[in-house]
Amino acid sequence: VVSLTLLTASGEILECSETTNPELYQAACVHLGCLGILLTITFQCVPEFYLQETTFPSTLKEVLDNLESHLQKSEYFRFLWFPHSENVSVIYQDHTNKPPCSSANWFWDYAIGYYLLEFLLWISTFLPCLVGWLNRFFFWLLFTGKVENVNLSYKIFNYECRFKQHVQDWAIPIEKTKEALLELKEVLESNPKIVAHYPVEVRFTRGDNILLSPCFQRDSCYMNIIMYRPYGKDVPRLDYWLAYEGIMKKVGGRPHWAKAHTCVRRDFEQMYPSFPKFCAIREKLDPRGMFLNTYLEKVFY
Template sequence: MGPYRFDQLSPELQAIASDNFTFQNWAKTFRCSPELLFEPTTEEQVRQVILLAKSLNKPLKAFGCGHSPSDLACSPGFMMNIDKMNNLLAVDTKACRATVQAGMSLHKLHQVLRENGLALSNLGSISDQSIAGVMATATHGTGAEYGCLSTMIVDLTLITADGSILFCSPTENTDVFEAARCSLGALGIITRMTLQAEPDFKLEAIQKPYKFSDILNDWDAVIHSAQHARVWWYPHTDDCVVWRANRTTKEISRSGPSFLMERGYGFHAYQAMLNITRYSTYLIPYLTKLMFNTLHSQPVQVVDVSNKVFNFDCLFPQYVNEWAIDWKDAPDALRKLDKFIADNDLKVHFPVEIRFVDEDDVWLSPAYGRKTCYIGVIMYRPYGKPVPYKKYWKGYEDIMREYNGRPHWAKAHGQTRQDLEASYPKFDDFLRVRQQLDPQGMFLNDYLRRHVISSEKETARL
């Protein structure tokens, strides 16, 4: 069957459809041109689109903010975005819970929670994403006693491939709930969620420079040195920065580099210098040292509302790769990564970002059943231009595999279904639920076939 045309749609669906949409992710590393884009405003419209896709045997993929650094959200068939379904539906201030439409952005969620005296207990580096999007990939922040964001889901509503509206919780449609807490978008369209929050709070974050070798030798103490601790290591050096944040009642304040230093120098000048290193890669270690000495070796202290402290400026487009390993293995893995970079004379960008996540029981969470250290590597793309990264990624992934690493689902990686089956105790349960809910594979795409469905070996390797 050929492409389905806009003028073949019913007037009701034409009102929420467009046929000239190109999807591109934030890092501009993946794009696709679906036949039709749908932007529903109601659950009934979501159902109608699903039933149309089913009748035409078309793939249908939801996307949120397009922040996944992979083709996880891409589809050549139909695509759907539920950003317009972004309302607060109910709030229980006593239980610190809010029910929201899943197209709401995290930015808006912070606002509506705060209006009700609530806040999320943990967050990743940004809040641009949709709630459905972050939950679909078990997006995480940092904090030894804090799970990934998917652990905050109390219940959810999923519209499946046959148009059924399923309410899922630990007591209703239990298996679907467990699978859908980190669904990869493979089970259907999630339209609502109830989230567990906590009373609104401020954080005090203190950021200080250290010697990385000292930090690796004192690992357990670092992990538990704050409610939320993270480490940025500057490859090619023994420098790192440890960021520690704790709940506080102190007044809002800030000390550290000026806005001009952070934006003018830390963003614009840095991007220009990185661009020069595209032609002279040997300069990268010198640039790393320069940026550390001039910007990151100064202590920084911030007190602010929690989401502002959790979030960071992630600068400009980038290639990223991030895997989760048992946090006790992280010092060995990081020493191996350092050696791999040196032995291969690679010139790589800072930082290597190291975060800690409590173990959980979300079937496809990379922190399932183990206290987790996420190790993230990055190669910036100054002005959106390409830089070599594949040899770095290959060495990094091989090291992560030695420690039974699990890749962040949102990020392009090289794990096959066999690797993932061996690593996730509940992987086959997830596949069973997916097969029951979507036997025709409406919600599958290339990413899911390559990494999750295909039983052919080596299809996914970098």
């Protein structure tokens, strides 16, 4: 985002960028709708490009022991950990001049990876002890081979999220990745009644200077946990959620603003060095709370 135009609660129209109203720009790039209404956004774009995605199996120990090497080998590196196992699917995504190619297969991607998975997850709501087996079985079935795809960047970056789900996603300091994942693994191993669907998605991003960005002033690892809702049926997740949140807070995590969390203002004051600065900007632009809702009141009050 290069610049923004904002309509404030008083009806004033403000422009901001790195050179015009830079403090407002730092706040408005992630403002949760509480500073005003965005009238215009100017994006800096790049020419259309292709990516090659390479997916291959590994283990949690190998990936965590060689994390820096993986980060250096690929422009866009992430991995999927399958809880209740050591199994990991590593994903590299890199610029390429190769012609498009696809490994898409309706039978494996949908008949097995969607419809059969959802049915078995539904069965597991009656027999939770099956979840660990399902994670290992579907890794063996769908993720043990090396797979390559080439396509336009947006077709590679976007991926199938399957069916309805509950998620939590926190950004932690990148150097805490190994510690956090091993502690989460230990929690699951020492508490057999807590079950976790696959995958735990782990991805990485550079730091920035946006006041309420989860990556404010630090390179970060996003660690996303998931519990599916097969056929819309909720599954018990509170113990898993609270254990995960506890680990994330302990290692200095910050929750994804668009996903589930239990944090309130006192938490954000500890997580974000510039939280008071953002609050001062918000109170100046919207002193009567026109743009607040129940969720934002929990965040700011």
